Amino acid sequence: MSVRGIRAAVSVTAAAAVLAGAAACSNPDADDDSGGSGGDGATAVIGVANEPDTLSPLLGYGKDGNSKLFDGLLARTADMELRPALARALPEITDDGTTYTYKLRDGVTFSDGEPFTAADVVFTYETILDPGTNNPSKGDLEAVDSVEAEGDDTVVFRLKYPYAAFAERTVLPIAPEHAAGKGDVNTGAFNTEPIGTGPYVLDNWRKGEKLTFSANPGYWGGKPKVKKLTMAIIADDDIRATRLRSGDLDGAILPPNLAKTFAEDDDKQTVAATTFDHRAVTLPTDNPVTGDLAIRRALDVAVDRDTMVDKLLEGRGKAAYGPVPTDSEWFAKGTERPYDTAKAEKILDDAGWRADDGGIREKDGRRASFTLYYPSGDKLRQEHALAFAGDAKKVGIEAKVESGTWEVIEPRMGEDAVLAGGGSPADPDFDLYPMLNSELAGQGFNNMASYDNPDVDTALVEGRESGDKAERKRAYDKVQQELTENPGYIFLTHIDHIYVVADTWRGLTTQVEPHEHGFGSGPWWNVESWQPAK
Amino acid sequence: MTGLPLAPMARMAGRRLLYAVPVLLAVTFGVFAIAAASPFDPVKAYAGTAGFSASQEALDQLRDSLGADDPFVTRWWDWLTGVVTGDLGESTSMRQPVADVIGERIGWTVLLCAVAFAVAIVAGTLLGVLAARRRGGLLDRAVTSAAYALEAAPPFWLGLLAVWLFALQLDALPAGGLTDTGTDVVSFGQVAEHVLLPASVLAVSQMPWFVLYVRQGVGDALDEDPVRGARSRGLAERTVLLGHALRSGLLPVLTLIGTRVPELITGALLIETVFSWPGIAAATVEAATSVDFPLLAALTVLATAAVLLGNLLSDLLYGLADPRVGFDG
Numbered sequence: 095m096s097v098r099g100i101r102a103a104v105s106v107t108a109a110a111a112v113l114a115g116a117a118a119c120s121n122p123d124a125d126d127d128s129g130g131s132g133g134d135g136a137t138a139v140i141g142v143a144n145e146p147d148t149l150s151p152l153l154g155y156g157k158d159g160n161s162k163l164f165d166g167l168l169a170r171t172a173d174m175e176l177r178p179a180l181a182r183a184l185p186e187i188t189d190d191g192t193t194y195t196y197k198l199r200d201g202v203t204f205s206d207g208e209p210f211t212a213a214d215v216v217f218t219y220e221t222i223l224d225p226g227t228n229n230p231s232k233g234d235l236e237a238v239d240s241v242e243a244e245g246d247d248t249v250v251f252r253l254k255y256p257y258a259a260f261a262e263r264t265v266l267p268i269a270p271e272h273a274a275g276k277g278d279v280n281t282g283a284f285n286t287e288p289i290g291t292g293p294y295v296l297d298n299w300r301k302g303e304k305l306t307f308s309a310n311p312g313y314w315g316g317k318p319k320v321k322k323l324t325m326a327i328i329a330d331d332d333i334r335a336t337r338l339r340s341g342d343l344d345g346a347i348l349p350p351n352l353a354k355t356f357a358e359d360d361d362k363q364t365v366a367a368t369t370f371d372h373r374a375v376t377l378p379t380d381n382p383v384t385g386d387l388a389i390r391r392a393l394d395v396a397v398d399r400d401t402m403v404d405k406l407l408e409g410r411g412k413a414a415y416g417p418v419p420t421d422s423e424w425f426a427k428g429t430e431r432p433y434d435t436a437k438a439e440k441i442l443d444d445a446g447w448r449a450d451d452g453g454i455r456e457k458d459g460r461r462a463s464f465t466l467y468y469p470s471g472d473k474l475r476q477e478h479a480l481a482f483a484g485d486a487k488k489v490g491i492e493a494k495v496e497s498g499t500w501e502v503i504e505p506r507m508g509e510d511a512v513l514a515g516g517g518s519p520a521d522p523d524f525d526l527y528p529m530l531n532s533e534l535a536g537q538g539f540n541n542m543a544s545y546d547n548p549d550v551d552t553a554l555v556e557g558r559e560s561g562d563k564a565e566r567k568r569a570y571d572k573v574q575q576e577l578t579e580n581p582g583y584i585f586l587t588h589i590d591h592i593y594v595v596a597d598t599w600r601g602l603t604t605q606v607e608p609h610e611h612g613f614g615s616g617p618w619w620n621v622e623s624w625q626p627a628k
Numbered sequence: 629m630t631g632l633p634l635a636p637m638a639r640m641a642g643r644r645l646l647y648a649v650p651v652l653l654a655v656t657f658g659v660f661a662i663a664a665a666s667p668f669d670p671v672k673a674y675a676g677t678a679g680f681s682a683s684q685e686a687l688d689q690l691r692d693s694l695g696a697d698d699p700f701v702t703r704w705w706d707w708l709t710g711v712v713t714g715d716l717g718e719s720t721s722m723r724q725p726v727a728d729v730i731g732e733r734i735g736w737t738v739l740l741c742a743v744a745f746a747v748a749i750v751a752g753t754l755l756g757v758l759a760a761r762r763r764g765g766l767l768d769r770a771v772t773s774a775a776y777a778l779e780a781a782p783p784f785w786l787g788l789l790a791v792w793l794f795a796l797q798l799d800a801l802p803a804g805g806l807t808d809t810g811t812d813v814v815s816f817g818q819v820a821e822h823v824l825l826p827a828s829v830l831a832v833s834q835m836p837w838f839v840l841y842v843r844q845g846v847g848d849a850l851d852e853d854p855v856r857g858a859r860s861r862g863l864a865e866r867t868v869l870l871g872h873a874l875r876s877g878l879l880p881v882l883t884l885i886g887t888r889v890p891e892l893i894t895g896a897l898l899i900e901t902v903f904s905w906p907g908i909a910a911a912t913v914e915a916a917t918s919v920d921f922p923l924l925a926a927l928t929v930l931a932t933a934a935v936l937l938g939n940l941l942s943d944l945l946y947g948l949a950d951p952r953v954g955f956d957g
Contacts, residue, residue, distance in 0.1 A: 139810050147676055148723045154678050225689050228720075230675035233683025280693075281718040281725055298812050300906050301722070303805045306812050326809045327904070333803055336796050342809050501667040516680065528681065537684035610677050 135598045135626025137322040140618055141334045141346035145305070145327040149288040149296065151267035152221050152279050154231045158518070160605075160614035162307060162323070162621070164267030164290035167196050167215065167249070172603040172620070174519060176261055180210065180268055180291065184261070191256030191561040196264070198247040202314045204270045205295045212243035217271035219251075221279055228280045234263055256559040258566060259521035267292070293318050293622035303327060309622075318622040320599075325613060338362075338594060345595035347616055349474075350408040353592040360597075365617045367591045367604035368421065370517035370525065372414045373478045375466060375493075375584040376543040379535075380508055383464045384543075387580060388445030389491060394581040395431050396438035396489045397482055402587050406477045410592055414585035416574050417517060417525040422606075424522045424567065426574035438489045447490070455490040463492035467506065468513040470497040475513040478586055482513070507542050514542055514583070519606040522570045523558050530554060530573065530582070545582035593617050600627045636955035637944055644940050651936065652929055657704055659928045663919050664700035671696050673918035674720055694720060696919075703921055717922030721914050726926045729911060734930075736806065737907030741896050743823060744830035745888075752835045753881065756842025757874055763847050772843065775836035783833040783895045787902035790829045801825045804904035826903040830895050834888060841884050845877030852876070879950060886942030890935050 149155050151164055159169055169179040178184060181196040202210040219241040222229050237257040242250050253260060267290065274284045288296055293315060294307035307323040326343060328334040335352045337343045348356075356362045377384035377393070384390070399413030418425045442448075447455040447462055455462040466483060468475040476497065483493040493511065503512055518524040528540040532551055535544035550573050557569035577583075591607050593616045602617040602624070618624075671691045672679050679687070691697060710717050716726040759768040778786075795803035802808065802825070807818040846869070849855055855872045863871075893909070900909040908927055915923040947955045 137810065141809075144677075147721075150723070153723065226693055228674065228690055228693050230678040230682040230686055230690060232689075233681075233686045236683060236685075278718070281720075281723055285723040300806060302910055303904050303906050304809060324809060326805075328804075333791070333796075337803070337809070340799060499667075500672065501669065504672075518681075528683075534684075538682055538687050539680040540683070 135624070135628075136320065137324075137344075138320045138599075138618070138621060138624070139324040139326060139342070139344045140616075141326045141328045141337060141343040142613065142616075143327075143329055143331075143334070143347060144612055145302070145325075146612060148285045149299070150274065150279075150285045151218060151269045151290075152227060152229060152274060153285065154229045155288075156267045156614060157231050157234065157265075158520070158608060158610075158614055159265035159267075160619045161267045161290075161292060162294045162613060163288050163292045163296060164269065165292050166265040166267055167198075168261060168264050170265060170520070170605060172605060174606050176265075179265075180215075181264075185251075185264070187261075187561065189561075191258065191559065192253045194251040194253070194260060194264075196249045196251075198249065199314065200247065202291050203312060204273070204289050204291055205310050205312070206270075206273065206289050208270060208272055210268070210270070210291050211246045212249045213246075214268055214271050215249045216241050216243045217275060218266070218268045221269075221274075222266075224279075226279070234266075256561065258558060258561055259523040262520040262524075265520075294323060313622070315622065318624070319626060320621050320624050323618075323621055344598065345593060345616075345618065347591065347593050347611070350410045350590075350592050353594050354408070356594045362594050363597055363602065365593045365595060365602055365604055366410060367593070367607045367611075367615065367617075368412075368419070369588060369591055369607040369609075369611075370417070370419060370422075370519040371515065371589045371591070371607065371609040371611070372417055372419075372517045373475060373513065373515050373586045373589065374414070374417075375479075375482055375586065376507070376512045376514050377582055377584065378508055378511065378542075379544040379546055379582065381464055381510070382460060383462055384511055386445075386447075388441050388447060389462060390581045390584075391579075392438040392441045392447075392489055393486060393491065393584050394578070395434045395441075396491075397485045397584055397586060398433045399586055400433065402478065402481050406474065406481060407587060407589060410590040412588045412590075414588045416577050416585055417529060418522055418570070418574065419588040422519075424570055426571040429574045429578050431578060435489055442489065442491075449490045453490065454492045461492065462490060463494065465506075465510040466493040466495050466513060467498055467503045467510055468495065469503065470499055474589075475515065479513045482584070482586065508536055508544060512542060516609045517588070518608040522566075523554075526570065526573055527554050527558060530577075543582040547576055547580055547582070550576045591615065598627055599624045601625060632948070633955065637947070640944065640947075640955040641940060644936065648933070648936050652932055653708075655928055655932050656708070656925045659925055660700045660704040660707070660921060663916075663921060663924060664703075666919065668917055668919045669696075670694055670720065670919040670921075673920075704925075707922055707925055716926050719915070719920055719923040721918035721920040721923065722911070726922050729923060730908060730926060730930070733906060733908040733911055736905060737896060737900070737909055739819075740823060740827055740830065740900070740905060740907060741892055743827040744834065744896075745892060747827065747831035748834035748838055749881075749885070751831065752838025753842050753874075753878075755835070756839045757846050757869060757877075759839065759843045760846035760850065760873070760877070761869060763843075768843070771839060775839045778832060779836040779840075781833070782898070783829065784898040784902050786833055787826070787829045787899050790825055791902065794825055804902075806906055826899050826905055830892070830899045833895050833899075834892060837884060837888060837891075838881060841881050842874075842877060845880050846873045847877070849873040849875075849877040879946065882942050882945045882949060884942075885945070886939040889938030890931075893931050893934060 146155050156164055159166055165179045167181040168176045171177055180199055182199045183197055185194040185196045187194055198212055221227055222232050223235055237253045239254045240252045270289055273289045277283055286299055293310055293313045295310050297306040297308050299305045304324055304326040309318040309321045311317055331349055331352055334346045335348055338346045353364055377390055379385045403411045403413055412420055415430050442455055447457045449455040466479050468479040479495045483495050486493045528534055530545050530550050531554055532546040534540040553569045553572040557566045560566050591611055595617055604617055605619050607615045671687055675682055707717055719726050719729050722729050755771050759771040791803050794801045802822050806822055807814055850873045858868045858872045897909040897912055900907045901913055912927045947953050
């Protein structure tokens, strides 16, 4: 065989492989659309950092609403008030707070033309609560005892205990029984080819790259003006900013420092969302240093929250004194703690934590020193951790800052402090109960500090079970008061989320946002209602 | 080129196939063992960010449902018996059957790797011959030192550098994805434009090996008697170089083709991640960190099969190019 033969063989092999590859990838069904920022407002291309694991509500997609593809029984307004969606009115609640009755909207159909009925609601909730369904958020519905349909247009939820925040849970998207009931709930086709009643239908999902949606022409709430919506998954902040600048994207979520670079652009608007997204240091009860009341109270007034907001967040946020932000109606007025190192030192001196040489304090031969973990790669938490450690050092307490993956951190959470983040705005119960209830100590990521305060436990149950808002407010005020007396967590900041969007649309709003902010957050929370500027 | 020794070639392929069975068994068993020993918790990985607010009861149910507490030997055996009956199992990280995950993605990976490999071989051979023609010359020194430098550069770093230069600074090529963000159309033009950067980076990361092997092979061949004989007969330099020196200098390159396949796969792993290329390599990273046993095992089998095929291919080519070697291996 000649050299030419060898070369021919090599090139034939390579060419065959190329052809096989090309043949396997043809995608003939996509229609032609030049896309990008057309400027007329009929298409929107949005850059987000994360993509959902699944598009099935049965496995947790869109559980907090604004899912684009689906609707819940209820939805939230820009002011976070509940409004009817697939239900035609807010639920009727019995006096004991354990029965919720929803009347359903007539004439709603799924995007495949099948009618929406009470059976779909029952199917959705029962499937989520089924032990074989791999939905990690099913604990949200823990209070549900039974879900029953009465006729085609009424659904009755019976609860195990009175749960005042239950209506907030029913923004959960409803899946069609006829489509989602086929195949395996955990891995079936519905996870990637969803059918819903929502304002958009899914055109295509290329995992790791983007999801494309088009307006649902038969949407019961009216056809959206934005006819084509693309969610591009771009994990890197700098690349997302560059693609926004080049016009490839119409909008994106950006960290404050990158959002600032668009401030001078005439054709871009910056939208900041207030949030419940807090950063806090857990103080494990079982650690003799962080479990000490004097140490806790001293740290609580020794951290300079305002400087953190200015320096770490470029002013885009607020000082945090608990999970409830200071501008929430649930915030207990008067529980703000001013930065006061003199007070911190006095608390420590009085309690017997002393440092003769002006270094790290000691008491009974124990140094006031503990380890503070932050999840590696999270720059914002790293900066918070270092700022916290710097402030603690000034009053003679040592926080040794270390980084680790969650696999490293999790087994140490009972002993070492962690720079934690979280927050969900819909109801104070959602944050306070799992974070502070002593029964949930050390369970998963609930109550990471193993906080244990009987007064708080009682108040948490009162707030959860009472149907009277004033009574609930009193209970949650009590919890926040207790947090100033015995801080099990040092809350540092609430972080604003910053979005930059092309000037193509007017009147953009945001909701109050949770810690996890995916498609459902940002100015595109209600993209179906966006109005072109011209 | 008549008379390909088809029968011995088929026998060799058959022998290799038999040999592949125990290799694949051992490799998948190893994958299950390593995944089980890794610090990643499949339940936490499955729950993702929802896991931070999940109740203990929900996490326990997940653990049970995912079979995360079963010993890995049991899981391996379940997986193996499933595969024998044609069921590749279901991917927990993608919430899809494994066959669907692979079906959707493998074409794009084959395309990327094939383009990159073809470019690496052709360009590598060309540069190698040019460098060997005048060893120690300016071109040779430039090519050789560039090759050594690139050999040491990790592909993901080259990828990030390319994104920075061509996409961010020059805005000449798209930074990632299969098509432009605003369009769904998978047209030839779109894909060609988007494959250019990742394939070039992958090719450049593979090229040094071919350059250096060809340069060495051709350079040595230039000193051999047959080549000197050809020169002395007054044959054209071009004929000497391509017809004589390259022919014998190419032999080691054939071996290289097979041995570069594993490197190509790991390179693709990193390149696909950097460029958001929707191939199976990007899925491998996800499967590994999620301890997604069925997907991980299937992808490992694919990678192993690619390596074995690469070796077979290079042995077959070698046998064809140099009949003294034969097909007995």
